[in-house]
Amino acid sequence: MATISDVAARAGVSRSTVSYVLNAANTTVRISDGTRQRVMEAVEELGFRRNELARAVTTGKSRMLGFWVMQSRAEPVARVLAGAMKEANDRGYFFKMLGMDEKRLDRSVIDHCQEWQLSGIIAIHPPHLALVDLYPRMREAGISLVVIDSQCPQKDTPYIASDHAEGMRQALEHLMELGHRRISCIAGRPDASDCISCERVAAYRSVMKAHGLGDHVSVDYGHWFVEEPGSSQSLCERAARKQLAGPSRPTGIVCVSDHTAMIVTRTAWEMGLRVPEDVSVTGFDNLGMAALCYPPLTTVAQSFEGMGALAVERLLNQIDAGRNSGPSVQERMPTRLVVRASTGPAPKRAE
Amino acid sequence: MATISDVAARAGVSRSTVSYVLNAANTTVRISDGTRQRVMEAVEELGFRRNELARAVTTGKSRMLGFWVMQSRAEPVARVLAGAMKEANDRGYFFKMLGMDEKRLDRSVIDHCQEWQLSGIIAIHPPHLALVDLYPRMREAGISLVVIDSQCPQKDTPYIASDHAEGMRQALEHLMELGHRRISCIAGRPDASDCISCERVAAYRSVMKAHGLGDHVSVDYGHWFVEEPGSSQSLCERAARKQLAGPSRPTGIVCVSDHTAMIVTRTAWEMGLRVPEDVSVTGFDNLGMAALCYPPLTTVAQSFEGMGALAVERLLNQIDAGRNSGPSVQERMPTRLVVRASTGPAPKRAE
């Protein structure tokens, strides 16, 4: 590999001159057109590629960001990452992958950031405990952080998530417009740390109350998302069976995730109930499968790609602002209701 | 950030001594326990973290691998990445993300590898054209490459994919054991470049023939996988409707992907056919949704994580072997049939 010295020699100039023409954008130094020509030609002829590693050492900026993922939910993670990468690449940054289903890295994330001079990291749904421990230390170490979709983030942690409450409201009001009044909810596991689900459930309760349907509020708990399908389903299924049994069953069920909604739908079929004729079901996420299943799922779409892109924007702002950046913000991405075929008019039933 | 010099000063030794104790594993030089003690204490007290960037510059090895993804199919990509990362981390390597849905990087992949001293890259389903162009140049540049699941890889490209033929055989023989004889196939788009689908279809044909069912061979084409559900479904759906119409319809349908199978199943429901009572359906992939839909999908599981891990192993072997590595291999990962509820005994019907 040709180095900058080789280029300098070939062009008959000094190394710094070469560096200047290479960094034309970042420097005030002006190089004459003739020299620049010769340098560029030499670069071309030698197939020279600048060593970004060395560059990062001298400048102290690696232009690498970390992407830290715990508990991978495959599709959302991939989509957030895709959105983040697109935005980062546009700005000349790249991602180094950290974590990904690892309970923890062998050396801590902070060590890793320091060793690799990472400017900052995006952490996607880190568990509460990991975050409580980590964030103050990162702050102290001067490493920027933006969290996506964590469980119970502390109030001062820069944080991006969907507007769960708004999403839930969209789903509920959609059902209400279709005439549903008896609407129940199937939520994530009742685990206190699971705030994403909690937020949605809280919204369910308050929207129901606001529409004078407080008496119909009914929440049961399944699993939040599924890694190993086996056991997880049964919890959700049990919740669904419980709610769907008997004549006073709900006419609509809002679920806190597409996974949950799929299981609820399946359970309904298995119980001889038709969706949406007998019971309408809504999901939350709008994963790929939502469009494919039968009936195609009415669900609240999250903009995973959008969250990724926004996270990068916030992260880079933070980095540019230096370590004494302004007060960190928590932001909510708008959700969008996607109406498909799993919801329909409320059946007329004796109550 | 403390540097190695700070540590040296504090421990009262030279910088090289510090470097030696830090690299105890890689060097033959032995340091006395006393000195090592003092150095380690200094490291501790100063909270010293070695600058891996600088280290990479001097050694010329970045211990970073590239993960290049085109045309993201979210879940498979995420799972391959997870498997690859686990393996890489165990060996002290990390991934820098390249591509991800970008049609191409602004600077070419090769430039990027050279600039960042990447030891090698994993490319997941790169399009045929990209690969044809790229591989020889990478070879020339001395950058190792392992391809996962490409369309039509050249024979000399190190390549890992599922044993599609074996997987298709598993699905077919499962149906045959259940008494099915009239088994049709729904494949990816008839696009010539789509060899993954082609391999499965070819296997379908040959297994059918081998069992004396050549007369029942029937292939129709939908979309291979779905990014934007809207239009894609209709193709698959049309194929399914065509096959399922009339009394001489197949009793079993093998699909080349879970996506396809979901659509076929849905179409069957919509046509008033029951799955599996009237028609059995198999998928291919075993994505998360396969366990959640109704009925839960019998499908051929691919070990995405396994492919990722194996790719890393092969890549690192290649890297260790130097640029004149042995003949590159193409490997097949075993598949595993997961029997769920979308398949059942063939219905007795007048033929």
Place this chain on the structure above:
DNA sequence: GTGAAAGCGCTAACAC
């Protein structure tokens, strides 16, 4: 066993 010194490839303050 330890240190001095040269080097990795690049940037940037300073001179001319």
Place this chain on the structure above:
DNA sequence: GTGTTAGCGCTTTCAC
């Protein structure tokens, strides 16, 4: 405008 020089943080050869 361009070159000289020092420096980024680390590794590694070579003496002692």
